Amino acid sequence: MASLRQGQVALEQRVVVLQQRVLALQQGQGGLQERGVALQQGQTELQGRVEALQQEPMELQEGQGELLQRVVAIQEGQTELQERVVALQQGQVEFQEGLVALQQGQAGFQEGQVDLLEQIKHLNQEFPRQDKNNIARLINRAVTRRTTSLEPFYGLNGQLVPGFPRTGADIGRLNSDAINALLVALGLEVTGAVAARKERFKRYIGLVTGTG
Numbered sequence: 001m002a003s004l005r006q007g008q009v010a011l012e013q014r015v016v017v018l019q020q021r022v023l024a025l026q027q028g029q030g031g032l033q034e035r036g037v038a039l040q041q042g043q044t045e046l047q048g049r050v051e052a053l054q055q056e057p058m059e060l061q062e063g064q065g066e067l068l069q070r071v072v073a074i075q076e077g078q079t080e081l082q083e084r085v086v087a088l089q090q091g092q093v094e095f096q097e098g099l100v101a102l103q104q105g106q107a108g109f110q111e112g113q114v115d116l117l118e119q120i121k122h123l124n125q126e127f128p129r130q131d132k133n134n135i136a137r138l139i140n141r142a143v144t145r146r147t148t149s150l151e152p153f154y155g156l157n158g159q160l161v162p163g164f165p166r167t168g169a170d171i172g173r174l175n176s177d178a179i180n181a182l183l184v185a186l187g188l189e190v191t192g193a194v195a196a197r198k199e200r201f202k203r204y205i206g207l208v209t210g211t212g
Contacts, residue, residue, distance in 0.1 A: 129154040137206030155185035
């Protein structure tokens with residue numbers, strides 16, 4: 001169980017890293033879009049200067065030289081922009097692959113949990129009363145919801161306790177006589193208020209306080 005939980009924590013950390021990387025990629029994409037707009041504005045400005053140079057023959061050669069330099073700079077900027085777009089697309093592909101791997105890992109983790117619980121239940125059928133109850137207690141410790149099914153306990157007679165509550169919510173609905181019958185079957189004290197007896201029962205079967 002501990003190794004499965006560690007695997008889940010590692011998967012959740014990987015999700016955080018991937019989300020941070022997507023955010024950085026999105027921010028980079030915004031910067032690229034702004035730079036593309038600036039390049040388009042520069043190209044429009046150059047076109048206007050070309051028209052002005054054509055109207056001024058004496059300054060044409062000098063203006064053409066400067067114009068060529070700026071055209072080269074724009075082309076280099078466009079090349080860099082395309083390279084960054086490609087890098088961004090590759091990053092998005094990598095994120096998608098990582099997300100798929102994460103989902104597969106989570107599915108494997110859940111399958112592992114199911115297999116472990118099935119193995120525990122199988123062993124539960126072969127062990128004596130105390131061992132069976134210890135395994136049931138371990139299973140019930142994993143219960144976090146009032147509607148989740150509980151693993152029943154075996155009484156002092158070696159048989160399943162009759163009337164054992166199916167869920168934590170069922171424990172909350174037990175009256176005084178019903179909770180006393182359960183405590184007696186398990187060899188526990190029946191002293192105290194009804195609420196105190198229910199808490200004693202829940203602690204014994206491994207149920208976390210608040211889920212009953």
